[in-house]
Amino acid sequence: MDTPLLPERLDAALRARLGDGWLLGEDTRRRHGEDSSKRWALPAAVALPRSVEDVVAIVRACHEHRVPIVARGAGTSSTGAAIPYGGGVVVSFERMARVLEIRADDRQAVVQPGVLNGDLQHALAPRGLFWPPDPASAGQCTIGGNLACNAGGPHAVKYGATRDNVLGLVAVTGTGEIIRVGSSTTKDATGYDLTHLLVGSEGTLALIVEATLKLAPLPTRRASLRASYADVASAGAAVARIMAQPATPSMLEFxxxxxxxxxxEVGGADIADAGALLMIEADGDAGTLPHVVEALERAARGDGMVELASASDPAANEALWAARKALSPALRTIAAGKINEDVVVPVSRLPALVAGIEALAREFDLPIVAFGHAGNGNLHANILFDPDDAAQSARAHAALPRLFTLTLSLGGTLSGEHGIGVAKRDFMTEAFDAPTLAAMRAVKAALDPDGILNPGKVLPP
Structure with a gap:
């Protein structure tokens, strides 16, 4: 793959500034040019900044020479959001990976973007705190990556996604200016909310170099329920009942x-056959948890329920959640190819979404399995196929736009937590009208006037 050469002045300036943090070797560039989407492109260079000042220097040099910049965390994106299709410079934040401050009394942490989600949780646990976003890749993904795609996870049903758990940001715009947005307070009605604008922008508006995160008290106890139903409609009605009563579950998986x-059959989980299954978790303390579990059990019961199992001790909880954890490995055993989309609909439309997915599976003669975060209406629809079979591959990629059309027709949206990247970019014209897309492009132009930040992502050409 041809890679555009860097201007000599830019190369010399950043080599002098970054030293061993300016990498040009082909193997290194290849490793930093791919992500979990299985896509890749070769950047011209990889930059490893150690400070905010380094990031400013990188952006200003690239802005002067109109060289593209792609910010990178751990490369766990499934949408191609971190692929440097235009060459240029990949800015990897692996050397900006410090927890700068934990303000336990204010339930806040100040972190650099390269901190791993799992490392942050380990640092917070001794203080009785946690940061709610918990994507499946929490052990490998970075806080910067979580911010970039507004990551969620199972706990989002109670605690919110990344956007709901950020108070302020420090970021570098496409012209190399440092902006400080948000505050260290949980209430703020001062000016435009640029903090929440930057979260989920996938590095297209600015490079986030510091974040002030909102923390939550670590629950002292958890309990789980597993409810099976004769059909999806019965499970959907149960989800509606559960979310309508005051006791919010900490997880509600489908x-x-x-x-x-x-x-x-593949994962070996001890679970009865059924038309649909809900995995429900509650958290709290010894005084409140039994009442929450009782309320969730009442809501889960109803027409079509086949079985309800409960667990309150850690070992029993783990056994109940083993079914959910066995799912992803099981998928890999039956199909080499997988298109995993994280569509979202209003909770009341979940049965219609699942029925539509089942109809698509029959029409395209492919396995399409759906699971995910029922309490948010956020399902992972996995289209499974053999990539070496041209006919299967064609059917899988033909089913994808139909899935998005179905989702939008139900009042839903294209992504709940994976983001848009390039995988869903061209479907943005179906999700938004022309004036809305024009407003998004105007925001992009204001913060990145020369379009050097992660070009070709999120917004359609």
Missing amino acids: MDAACIRLVR
């Missing part, structure tokens, strides 16, 4: 019939 068969 599996369709295809997922249940997978975890039984």
Whole structure:
């Protein structure tokens, strides 16, 4: 793959500034040019800044020479958001990975973007605190990456996604200016909310170099329920009942019939066959948790329920959640190719979404399994196929736009936590009208007037 050469002045300036943090070797560039989407492109260089000042120097040099910049965390994106298709410079934040401050009394942490989500949780636990976003890749993904795509996870149903758990940011715009947005307070009605604008922008508006995060008290106890239903409609009605009563679950996960068969037959999970399954978790303390569990059990019961199992001790909890954890490995055993989309609909439309997915599976003669975060209406629809079979591959990629059309027709949206990247970029014209896209482009032009920050992502050409 041809890679554009860097201007000599830029190369000399950043080599002098970054020293061993300015990398030009082809193997290194290749490693930093791919992510979990299985896409890749070769950047002209990789920059490893150690400070905010380094980031400013990188952006200003690239701005002067109109060289593209792609910010990178740990490369766990499934949408191609970190692929440097235009060459240029990949800015990897692996050397800006410090927890700068934990303000336990204010339930806040100040971190650099390269901190791993899991490392932050380990640092917070001794203080009885945690940061709620918990994507499946929490052990490997960075806080910067979580901020870039507004990551969520199972706990988002109670605690919110990344955007709901950020108070302020320090970022570098496409012209190399440092901006400080948000504050260290949980209430702020001062000016435009640029903090929440930057979260989820996938590095297209500015490079986030510091974040002030909102923390939550670590629950002292957890309890789990597993409810199986005769069909999706019954499970959907249960989700509506659960979310309508005051006791909010800390997790509310869904599996369709295809997922249940997978975890039984391939994953070996001890779980009865059913039309749909809900995994429900509650958290709290010794005084409140029993009442929450009782309320969730009442809401889970109803027409079509086949079985309800509960657990309150850690070992029993783990056994109940083993079914959910067995799912992803099971998927990998039955198909080499997988298109995993994280569509979202209003909770009341979940049964219609699952019914539509089942109809698509029949129409395209492919396994399509759905599971995910029922309490948010956020399902992971996995289209499974053999990439070496041209006919299967064609059918899988033909089913994808139909999935998005179905989701939008139900009042939903394209992504709940993975982001847009390049995988869903061209479907943005279906999700938004022309004036809305024009407003987004105007924001992009204001913060990155020359379009050097992660070009070609999020917004359609």
